Amino acid sequence: MPELPEVEVVRRGLARWVRGRTITGVDVLDSRSIRRHALGTEDFIGNLVDATVLDVVRRGKFLWMPLAMPDSPDGDPGTNPGDLPKVALMAHLGMSGQLLMQDPDVADEKHLKVRIRLSTVPDMPEQLRFVDQRIFGGLFVTSLVPTVDGGPGGLGETPLPEIAEEASHIARDPLDPYFSFDAFYKKVKSRKTGLKRALLDQSVVSGIGNIYADEALWRARLHYARATDTLRRADAERLVEAAKDVMNAALDAGGTSFDSLYVNVNGDSGYFARSLNAYGRAGELCGRCEEIGLRSIIKREQFMNRSSYTCPVCQPRPRNGRW
């Protein structure tokens, strides 16, 4: 379900409920959801209990919560002597993950996998729940490491110059204030592949998944198979602007729902049905072509073992990889 805008909606919603709160207990109801925590369930829980959540940070589709560890009872500053946190609780939503704030009396969700109990604060839900139908997502505890470019690790309320280790291999996303178009363009040009493949490669640019890749390409009038190594700077600029625009629009639409008690990860509401121009619209008229009196039908093709949607008229397939 989630690409960058959905994860950012979760991040914002979560930040306002969990910052500054201490984890008092953790229930792992399905250990498959923490399989990326190599040291097992006991270690996972041990790392979290008594830790304080400092922030909720996102880069691309990775979300993490830097943790302040408690001082040892004997006064030893322990693993976290300075002010900076060294570990974080990492979350990836995969295809179907949700992070929900809930009151304890709310019945367990069908696919509840992990329950995190938080210190009591008046008028705030006491539990953070990880719910995931397909179990492609998960939680784990990871180290924080310095960023390569020295900038903040990701987007958060109080950005740190460190990044969760498992997210350190991915590029900055287009909504990151430190996103560099030049760095993106350089990477794209150095690849010998098709444009959509590069867009979906999180080490080239992060946060873009199948939906927003198709939408950005449609907006920029580019075909998914366009060769990256011959892409003109102006085309790349148009593409990045398109990706930013469509993701910001999605963010605005998603933003309306996170005033509710829980972080809304309800996904397909509102925005998806109304605002997509290409994704999921096979057989429908291309709106842009229709405006100038053309009747062009959006087509669906298999590409990279998934569906791609294009307008055959305004996104023509490149013949020699160039145009």
Place this chain on the structure above:
DNA sequence: AACGCGACCTGCGAGC
């Protein structure tokens, strides 16, 4: 370096 594929999972709707 790049690619194609399988693995990891559950559930839904279409079609028979």
Place this chain on the structure above:
DNA sequence: TGCTCGCAGGTCGCGT
């Protein structure tokens, strides 16, 4: 009604 098939927004790791 019940079965099988194809499909779903993501990532990771393997062999070629």
